Amino acid sequence: MSLLLIVILPFLGALLPAVLIRSGRGMAAAGAGLATAAALAGVLAHLPRVFAGEAVVARLDWLPALGLSASFRLDGLAALFAILILGIGLLILFYARYYLAKADPAGRFFTYLMLFQGAMLGIVLSDNILLLLIFWELTSLSSFLLIGYWSHRPDARAGAVMALVVTATGGLVMIAGMLVLGGIAGSYEISQIVKAGPAIRDSGLYPLALGLILLGAFTKSAQFPFHFWLPRAMAAPTPVSAYLHSATMVKAGVFLLARLWPALSGTPEWFYVVTTVGLVTMLWGASVALFRTDLKALLAYSTVSHLGLIVMLLGFGSKAAALAAVFHVLNHASFKAALFLSAGIIEHETGTRDIDRLGGLRRLMPLTFALATLAALSMAGVPLLNGFLSKEMMLEEAAHTTYLGGVWVLAALTTLGALISAGYSFRLIVLTFLGQEREDYPTKPHDPAIGLWLAPALLVAVVVVVGLFPALARPLVAAAAGAVVGADMSGVVLKIWHGLTPALAMSAIALAGGALLLTQARRLQWAGVALARLSAPAVYAAIMTGAEAGARRLSAALHDGAMARSLAALVLVALAAGGWAFASAGLGPETRAMLPVPPVVAVGWLALIVASLWLPFLHRDRLLALVLIGIIGLMVSIGFIYLSAPDLALTQITVEVVTVVLMLLALNFLPKQSIAEPFALRARDAGLASAAGLGVGALIYALMRRDFAAPTISAYHVENAYSGGGGTNIVNVILVDFRGYDTFGEIIVLGIAALVIFALADVMLRRPALRRLIAWTPDQPRAGDAHPLMLVVTTRLVLPVALMVGVYIFLRGHNAPGGGFVAGLVVSIALVMQYMASGLAWAEARLRFDYHALIGAGVLIAGLTGIGAWFAGRPFLTSAFGYVTLPPLEKFELATAMAFDLGVFLTVVGAVMLALASLSRLSHRAHHDERKRGETG
Amino acid sequence: MVWDLLITGFLVLAGVFGLVGSFGLVKLPDPMTRLHAPTKATTLGVGGVLIASMLFFAAKMGHFSAHELLITLFLFLTAPVSALFLAKANLHHDRPQNLPHPEGSEWAILRIGTDTAAETLAGPVPEQPLTPREGRET
16 A cells, blocks of 8 residues: 555545544444555555565645755654554554543544544654654644533533644744755755754754754653643543643654654764653653652653653663664553553443542542553563563663763663653552442442453553564564664664563562652652642743733734724834835846827826815815716726726726725715824824825836836736637636636635625624624615616616627637626626616526525636536646637637636625625614614504 | 718817816806816817717728727716716715705705605515624624
């Protein structure tokens, strides 16, 4: 199975639960499980090649010039992680099917879970760091959704936001680091970067890249001091905690460290930073876990501690340490996921997960007891379980690594870590299961049905089998470790008995010490209190409060709701950019002569200037301002006609009409006079507006007096309009063919804008806005005779003529001035006239079509026309044309561009009419009651 | 020669009407009387130009031009409507006192709720509820 398909499968699977949830959550889970199982089978099928040391690759170039390609690579490390993600994912789906309460929206849960699974799989299979980054942020997002799944709970919401802020910020920092790294290595392909290891480490930018990438990895893998989000994320449902926050997502940081290990490791910076952070995290997490009474919090801190252990091993920089790290990834995922799932069972069956309220569950829940105990003993590092093996390898490596000038430093500290780890593992078993049975469990405990215990049982089976027969895990672990260090590791042996080594002694000390720690737990309570006080993420809170306040201040400064201010900010930035561009480059000599100015043109130009200058002085009277704007628009249209741009003139005139009608409708609700602003504001606006307007004028003048530096594209358009686009109206051919993609985007935007106007107006028609609307008194007296007979008759008479003009303009558009856009506006105006003359009620009662549908149909027709080109083997929106002869008619041309133009036409009619009808509906509603009063009075 | 004279005559006539109209716009005392000047001038003045244009095309270019007829049609349709609305606006806004009242009643524009097109509007299509979406929220 292609790797591309494997990565896509979970995303496809994310759609299934949403659809299947109507047939029950069993079906939804089965659908998601099917996709997961298929992807897992695909990965497993590649295993023989991976074990042989090969890497399976798949590649899809997107923008090769920018180094952007969807390239995937499955080697040993990726295979190990992929099997963890998909295998545990399958178990989690099964478990969650029975875990979620009836009231929980299960379909959404499975969809989120599959999205996460796809993102995580993408991370481990990506061979391009830019692609990896996208999946990286996707895991942050899907984790946010999953943590906040119970969105009615404040702790879930806060935890979700915290996880997102910490991990996504880390991800953003990492993007910078990855770009630096890619810059040094000269490629964004991981397989290339890894080969460029020595060059990277010698580069002066190495510390920068390393620091930024480590920040990303440490935040994701909950390393000290960014570990605090992980315990808060425990507000998520337990399957999520087991899946994301112990087995997979938090290992993404570890994965990245392992992936880039050959490129980045082996320097003192790497050794000290990574080892120290890992070591501190391991000790810190373990110490806090020792005093937690919430089962999930205890497990969360122990996860932090174990992640620290793996990071520390990667920091060592030796091959054996890397092997131990990879092995521990596998072992930790199995026993910790089993423990989380057991904790979920305990909470499900007893109603609490506070170990102070538990105890004595051994006889009540024997099966859960067996599973949780085996997993916890593995976590403690007891022999014959898989946790022992990797811990032993870790201690062995620590005992041989020089740190801060001595071999014993690491040996002592890691033994301490293992000791505390054993302590909290024993404590978990003893306080939960052993001791007296109690009378006061919130509910009566008993073992769950198979749905809940099967998943942890399978995980525990892995714990035991790997613990007893480590050779079974050898191929996978050796292949993964080989992929990390970039060498053949197939010769390694995993075994239980290494003889009497220092590690064995350290292990024994740790276990004995752990047991001792358990008996002394009461005396150490003070330490727990002190730790709890220290671990409060006050810094995070301070940063968040500061960032929030800063963001609020900034957005308040940029736009406070007054349009003048946000426009001022926009214009100011544009001015600054323009001024900077002008100042930083010279202006060439004028190469074109001025054209003569005939007197008529001068008069028109003067009229335009007078009207424009007049506007600022009169703008407070809004109706007058509208009249002036209309005049300016008409003058501009005449200018277009004079300059031989009939298409633009047609468009300008029709747009002018529609705009004036739209503004008149809006003016209905606005005060007819606007308030005078303080002088300072007026001075600011006048200055900005003059500078921007004169600047644009000067820019255009400068452009027109010079020849262009490069030949323009106009010649191409003139040459190819007829031969390529089949039309003699170049403007229209540009719109529907050369730049058809732009037009397609624009009509979509137009449709969306109209829908937004509709939505806003619709809100106004609902309570309580409706009440305000009805109570609204107009600021000037209303006139009677709303529908004068003369206007009604005239508009109805004109309607068919206007529609015919619209059709005429549409049909000639390809070869003569006109086209779908103008035709749409003409038809809209014809329809709006009916609204104005005969009233909303009359017009809507005769309306046979829905404007929403019209917009949709327009976009659809335009899109389908574009797709049609694919069937001819051409790119999107390539047009075709031909000449047809139908007996009674003359020979005429048929072009696919016409169908596209029809889409434009329909969208324009729909959008304009929807906007105008929404506004007129508002004013109709406002005057409705008033009119009734008039009738009765 | 005759054609030239004819065309010029119509053009001059149109110009005179245009001048008279503009002069009236300045000279006439109040809005209601002032309304007459531009509306008459538009129809007659522009009409003269159009006839001149038709004659020009028929005599000089040798083909009949129908555009002018369409322009005339649209002028005849729009000029009265805009005049009506100017008058209505004046009635509504300034409430001139010296106008004669319609027999037995008041000007329609001054009585809220009147509808001169009421019979025309009550067509065969039954009235639907105005905002069908409104009902859904309850």
